[in-house]
Amino acid sequence: MKPFQLTYTAENPGLLRDALGGWGISKRTLASVKYGGGQILVNGAEVTVRHALEKGDAVTVIFPNEEHGKGLSAEDGPLEIVYEDEALLIVEKPPMQNTIPSREHPFGSLANIVAKHFNDHGIPSTLHIATRLDRDTSGLVCIAKNRHIHHMISLQQQEKKMKRRYEALVHGLLEKEKFTITAPIGRKNASIIEREVREDGQFAETEVCLLQKLAGYSHVSLQLNTGRTHQIRVHLAHIGHPLVGDDLYGGKRNLIKRQALHCTELELIHPVTDERLFFHSSLNGDMQSLI
Structure with a gap:
């Protein structure tokens, strides 16, 4: 499984640690890179966060592969994908399905089915569900494919940039x-x-x-x-x-x-490309018939 990686260009000289923080990479993510098998490269050479950057340096962060929690089983099931790339997965959750397993409903959740999708497509990620829905609620759900991407989406939510x-x-x-x-x-x-x-x-x-x-x-x-x-x-x-x-x-x-x-609607800034994304979902048949 190929690890997820991102490359940045240093705009100013300074410590690598400070530049990484400016790019939104959290201390927790840095710790996972350092101790979990990831790497930080500057112009192709591995360095530590104390490295002094020059303007124009290419900084590549290689994030460690992640594993599903032991309590989450991968299960076959229908999965309606609205959008997918290396960082994000947007899906439609039907009504009467848990987003994550619970004591009352330990199987058949959206998380179980997405875990199988990740396994089948060689995606080295645990489940980072950024916008959970209650069991009864239907519609759009945003899933991050990496701890760092989840962190970036969480920042958008805090700053009210995600709608x-x-x-x-x-x-x-x-x-x-x-x-x-x-x-x-x-x-x-x-x-x-x-x-x-x-x-x-x-x-x-x-x-x-x-x-x-x-x-x-x-x-x-x-x-x-x-x-x-x-x-x-x-x-x-x-x-x-x-x-x-x-x-x-x-x-x-x-x-x-x-x-x-x-x-019905999910709007966010792509955490890698900075492109504004907009997704729309029509009401389920049971609500449409009531209206």
């Missing part, structure tokens, strides 16, 4: 056409699963846009500005409009047997 948009059906008729929910989210006392809005929670922000009013329901578009667990579900329940089908947070399942939530 994720969803469509959902909620109970009740929204009065405002556009508004933002800003309310901190934390784990609910005595529950390992359920979250709630609470003062000591983590900052969370969701933008809401009304698309259309239906008979007792609203079809909405949502943009996540933060990525808290169950964020959309908690925020909508908090304002009295829980997701249709989300019985954990007050929704009813008389119309659909899962939460009516789909990740």
Whole structure:
């Protein structure tokens, strides 16, 4: 399996360590390169991070191959690939599939199937799922093929350069056409699963846009500005409009047997080429039929 590598050009003289930090390579990634079998080359010769760079030097970082965790089995299964290159894999997750295995659903997750895809195509990476979706939620998922790429995507999320948009059906008729929910989210006392809005929670922000009013329901578009667990579900329940089908947070399942939530758009900057990428996904049939 050929290791993943990136090459940079030094724009100014200075220590290699500082240049690597400027290119977004974290201390953790550097440690994995140093102790995990990777290499750092300057003009083809192996060096340490204390090397003094000259302007125009070619710096190549060869990242060590990664292995799946022992608890993750590679399984055959359908995989709908939207985009793939040496750094990224964008896929469509169907409803009623875990993103990663759980105690209740140890097999058949998206991670299990992607692990088989990586094995079949000689991709030396563990699973770096950058945008997880709940089991019920369908739509676009972003997977990094390398620890460094995952780090770069995480930075984009923190800096709000990555955008994720969803469509959902909620109970009740929204009065405002556009508004933002800003309310901190934390784990609910005595529950390992359920979250709630609470003062000591983590900052969370969701933008809401009304698309259309239906008979007792609203079809909405949502943009996540933060990525808290169950964020959309908690925020909508908090304002009295829980997701249709989300019985954990007050929704009813008389119309659909899962939460009516789909990740329709994913926008990010490619962590290697700096190209802005945009992906769109149409609603699943069950949500389309409801609308």
